[in-house]
Amino acid sequence: MESTQTMNIADMPADEISRLNALYRYQILDSENESIFDELTQLASEICDTPIALISLIGPDRQWFKSKVGLDAEETARDIAFCSHAINQENVFEVNDTLLDERFKDNPLVTSDPNIRFYAGAPLITPSGHAIGTICAISDKPKKLNTHQRKAMEILSREVISQLELRLRLIQLQKENERTTEFLSRLSHELRTPLHSILSLSQLMLADGEFKTSQKNTSYLQHIDFSGKRLLELVTSILNISKIEKGCLELHERTTNVQNFFFNIDGIASSLANKKRIDVNFNLTSNNIDCIKIDDLRLTQIILNLISNSIKFSTSKQSIFIDVVVNKTKIVIAVKDNGIGISESDISLLFNKFQRVGNNNTEEGAGLGLIITKGLVELMNGDIKLFSKLDEGTLVKVNIPLNHNNIDEQPANPDLMRKSFDPNIKILVVEDNNINQEVAKAVFGSIKLNIDIADNGASAVIFANKYKYDVIFMDLHLPDFDGFEASRRIIKSNPQQNIIALTADVFAKQSPKLIACGIKDVLNKPFDLSVLLDILNKYFPMK
Secondary structure (H helix, E strand, O other), X not given: OOOOOOOOOOOOOOOHHHHHHHHHHOOOOOOOOOHHHHHHHHHHHHHHOOOEEEEEEEOOOEEEEEEEEOOOOOEEEHHHOHHHHHOOOOOOEEXXXXXXXXOOOOOHHHHOOOOOOEEEEEEEEOOOOOEEEEEEEEEOOOOOOOHHHHHHHHHHXXXXXXXXXXXXXXXXXXXXXXXXXXXXXXXXXXXXXXXXXXXXXXXXXXXXXXXXXXXXXXXXXXXXXXXXXXXXXXXXXXXXXXXXXXXXXXXXXXXXXXXXXXXXXXXXXXXXXXXXXXXXXXXXEOOOOOEEEEOHHHHHHHHHHHHHHHHHOOOOOOEEEEEEEEOOOEEEEEEEEOOOOOOHHHHOOOOOOOOOOOOOOOOOOOOOHHHHHHHHHHHOOOEEEEEEEOOOEEEEEEEEEOOOOOEEOOOOOHHHHOOOEOOOOOEEEEOOOHHHHHXXXXXXXXXXXXXXXXXXXXXXXXXXXXXXXXXXXXXXXXXOOOHHHHHHHHHHHOOOOEEEEEEXXXXXXXXXXXXXXXXXXXXXOOOOHHHHHHHHHHHOEOO
């Protein structure tokens, strides 16, 4: 006589379609192990004193285990899943002895491995009210939960949902960050590309001794150069804030002579202050430290932001005081003025983005200086404090830590550090903008270097394969395929090819595609000639 199967298949939930949509919303199915869920599962096993515990998610035709204790299986068919029954309950679903329960006594999970005799599952109910799975405890022996254990399982089920919500929010934030970075990348390119042309051409014309023009036109050219630099500063400031917030602003330490560095800072401060007839009192205590390893560009930005603020909010014939102490453990910078000061209620607003305080509307600026300064100081593991009283002045103190790795015992030798590049290198510049092509010819020509130009990615690949260049300066935003793809194709044919990204996109260096396609370095537009020289010296020193 043949035996008959009496195993009961769970009813399909009335909200099945919306329930599945709620499950898919979490993007959790078939994801990697995550410790927070494993800890909750382990806790369920210990609380209920069972050898098996699971976080089970019910899909259209299977139950998949996000986390498991005491079980090797990754998933089972939905038809035989105890959790398929549990999601139809509002509270903990408990089967004390499966062999005595008509619904489960013939279930293959009961009659064979893992030989379930006891099951308790708390449904995972989303904020929208849909049960997407369970956190459950399982044993191969009959059992009954007490009141405290049932309550604990309900709490754990809510915690699983909380972690799923948090995980979803993190995924959404990551996508938002990616979209923001992509937008800022495009914005950086669109804003800095024309600025590159303006500043490069104006600086070349002003520096060219053979360039003849009237005094009046020279004055106009100087105004263009000055205004272009101001606009570049604003664009760079906005992008720097975004890079600081995203944690992708990098420090580049290099050996810096302390006396020379602060001598130049003093000179710049005096020059800025002279325009308003403000006296600068600069004092440096270096404690016999000749050189330090530090990101001198970021340090310059920090100090000049503080000095500029003091000058901006001081009046003619007032003074500012700059005291710098360098020792083996830190750099202390104090900038004090006796200007208009800041009210106590406004001090807390100073480090807000685009926030201007007080009633002084006579000075230009977007209110970016202090927030950038604070971000840079914190990037260097330092701290910044501000003290001020209205009509009495302001004191800002910055501490930047140093350790033995920052201290250079031997003074840097500029002649040794500044090697000249090989003047015979063969260069290809890939640039689709006609004006920037002329700029590139002028800039490289000013240091006696000839270049070839390719105006798209396809041409760059053909030129590179045909003429074998020492270095290719590659724009990343091209009309056919981008510079990453062009570089990948070139490197595929010639793995030794030197490619430098030449781009107005300040986020390019953080792109994972950069290394993957074989690009070795980044030169951001607009750039100082000294930065170009540094790259040429680095990769193509005189032999």
